[in-house]
Amino acid sequence: MEEKRKHYDISNYEKPLVTVDIVIFTIKDHDLKILLVKRKYEPFKGYWALPGGFVRTKEPLENAAMRELHEETNVEDVYLEQLYSFGEVTRDPRGRVITVSYFALINSEHLDLKARTDVEDVNWFSMYNLPKELAFDHKKILNYALTRLRNKLDYTTATFQLLPKRFTLTELQKVYEIILNKSVDKRNFRKKIKSLNLLIETKETKMDGTHRPARLYLLKKNAPFII
Amino acid sequence: MEEKRKHYDISNYEKPLVTVDIVIFTIKDHDLKILLVKRKYEPFKGYWALPGGFVRTKEPLENAAMRELHEETNVEDVYLEQLYSFGEVTRDPRGRVITVSYFALINSEHLDLKARTDVEDVNWFSMYNLPKELAFDHKKILNYALTRLRNKLDYTTATFQLLPKRFTLTELQKVYEIILNKSVDKRNFRKKIKSLNLLIETKETKMDGTHRPARLYLLKKNAPFII
DNA sequence: TAAATAGTGTCTCTTAGACAATATTAT
DNA sequence: ATAATATTGTCTAAGAGACACTATTTA
Numbered sequence: 120m121e122e123k124r125k126h127y128d129i130s131n132y133e134k135p136l137v138t139v140d141i142v143i144f145t146i147k148d149h150d151l152k153i154l155l156v157k158r159k160y161e162p163f164k165g166y167w168a169l170p171g172g173f174v175r176t177k178e179p180l181e182n183a184a185m186r187e188l189h190e191e192t193n194v195e196d197v198y199l200e201q202l203y204s205f206g207e208v209t210r211d212p213r214g215r216v217i218t219v220s221y222f223a224l225i226n227s228e229h230l231d232l233k234a235r236t237d238v239e240d241v242n243w244f245s246m247y248n249l250p251k252e253l254a255f256d257h258k259k260i261l262n263y264a265l266t267r268l269r270n271k272l273d274y275t276t277a278t279f280q281l282l283p284k285r286f287t288l289t290e291l292q293k294v295y296e297i298i299l300n301k302s303v304d305k306r307n308f309r310k311k312i313k314s315l316n317l318l319i320e321t322k323e324t325k326m327d328g329t330h331r332p333a334r335l336y337l338l339k340k341n342a343p344f345i346i
Numbered sequence: 347m348e349e350k351r352k353h354y355d356i357s358n359y360e361k362p363l364v365t366v367d368i369v370i371f372t373i374k375d376h377d378l379k380i381l382l383v384k385r386k387y388e389p390f391k392g393y394w395a396l397p398g399g400f401v402r403t404k405e406p407l408e409n410a411a412m413r414e415l416h417e418e419t420n421v422e423d424v425y426l427e428q429l430y431s432f433g434e435v436t437r438d439p440r441g442r443v444i445t446v447s448y449f450a451l452i453n454s455e456h457l458d459l460k461a462r463t464d465v466e467d468v469n470w471f472s473m474y475n476l477p478k479e480l481a482f483d484h485k486k487i488l489n490y491a492l493t494r495l496r497n498k499l500d501y502t503t504a505t506f507q508l509l510p511k512r513f514t515l516t517e518l519q520k521v522y523e524i525i526l527n528k529s530v531d532k533r534n535f536r537k538k539i540k541s542l543n544l545l546i547e548t549k550e551t552k553m554d555g556t557h558r559p560a561r562l563y564l565l566k567k568n569a570p571f572i573i
Numbered sequence: 574t575a576a577a578t579a580g581t582g583t584c585t586c587t588t589a590g591a592c593a594a595t596a597t598t599a600t
Numbered sequence: 601a602t603a604a605t606a607t608t609g610t611c612t613a614a615g616a617g618a619c620a621c622t623a624t625t626t627a
């Protein structure tokens with residue numbers, strides 16, 4: 120009987136804290152950027168950190184991530200995916216904190232950071248030029264996220280979230296080049312994209328400068344997520 | 347000052363419980379099997395469930411998973427990988443429980459289930475013939491694990507963990523066929539495996555029955571994990 | 574007509590997949 | 601010899617990657 124209670128009563132177990140942390144990617148100024156917040160309080164006061172926070176008791180994990188995301192940005196049309204859970208015992212000096220990390224891809228248009236009171240500063244950083252030290256194990260989380268993002272490029276359409284609805288093939292190619300951090304042959308790239316049959320060619324073009332205008336495309340309404 | 351304390355004092359936050367659950371795969375009797383335990387206590391008393399348990403306060407997540415694994419089996423040489431964290435609010439009727447799931451691949455030799463007191467029964471089940479109802483959201487976790495396992499087949503050597511150290515090419519092919527649940531052309535399979543240059547041909551052969559004996563191979567000592 | 578970017582096609586090499594005959598062992 | 605599994609090669613089609621010229625626009 121006592122043994123039975125031991126197994127049934129949930130309150131006997133010590134509880135770690137659970138947070139979510141989000142790697143928010145966007146492409147801005149021809150660069151892969153991620154959002155960081157400067158911590159106003161200890162621990163790691165003054166350090167840049169991933170946006171995140173504690174999971175509320177009646178809140179699904181994904182909602183917690185989405186809530187934190189909305190607290191930082193006003194964007195809709197967000198692609199959000201769980202990344203990995205980090206559970207080193209000493210990752211937070213305050214005590215046992217397990218974090219479930221997410222990564223988000225947001226459209227480079229209409230970026231609009233909100234004013235916040237609980238952080239000292241918010242900013243976009245180039246993934247290729249991060250602050251030397253980040254709070255907690257957030258550097259590790261970022262590297263993990265970059266690897267995942269690069270892999271997704273190959274076999275999913277998730278990365279179209281980084282572009283406006285209508286985009287040119289050159290813009291699409293730049294997304295690939297910026298994420299992979301290497302250049303790609305224009306002819307092979309276009310051949311590949313066209314063979315996947317994911318895009319609709321619009322009648323509009325985009326002019327910017329003194330040269331031939333580029334055709335605008337959009338992703339098919341029900342293009343497969345996994346190619 | 348009060349606001350500062352609010353952000354610093356960890357004890358103000360409500361804490362969900364954190365468990366680990368493990369999908370332990372092996373290959374036995376020409377079938378893909380996973381280990382389930384029959385629950386002795388509520389909730390889901392009498393239901394089959396994934397082995398797992400609460401994470402201890404001073405225990406890294408991966409250690410918790412490894413500990414649960416060792417509590418069920420005596421195997422060493424285990425491949426263990428984090429799968430996904432499930433955080434639906436209502437997934438455990440006792441309250442908020444977030445689970446970090448893992449999957450493990452164990453060698454089909456020397457399987458030796460331990461006697462346990464806190465479960466009613468332990469058994470291997472065919473992945474293709476599971477009990478109709480499982481405890482919690484464990485069916486969902488299992489399906490997620492199967493998808494992951496199938497994907498890993500393509501580009502990692504993780505699945506060699508399912509075989510003894512020395513194995514025949516036919517045994518290796520069977521692993522592929524059982525996991526993918528479809529048959530594979532023998533000539534193409536061997537051509538592919540040989541082109542990857544992962545194996546060492548031993549001088550020994552394996553006899554079993556009245557037919558030509560098969561050459562034994564082993565995975566190269568420092569074969570890459572990701573191919 | 575100069576400057577700047579958009580847009581396009583061919584060749585080669587590698588890889589995936591279809592497909593069937595011979596080799597070796599024990600009884 | 602028979603039964604049973606091991607072992608091996610060729611052909612074709614599709615895709616990846618190297619590579620350079622023409623088209624269209626504005627100033």
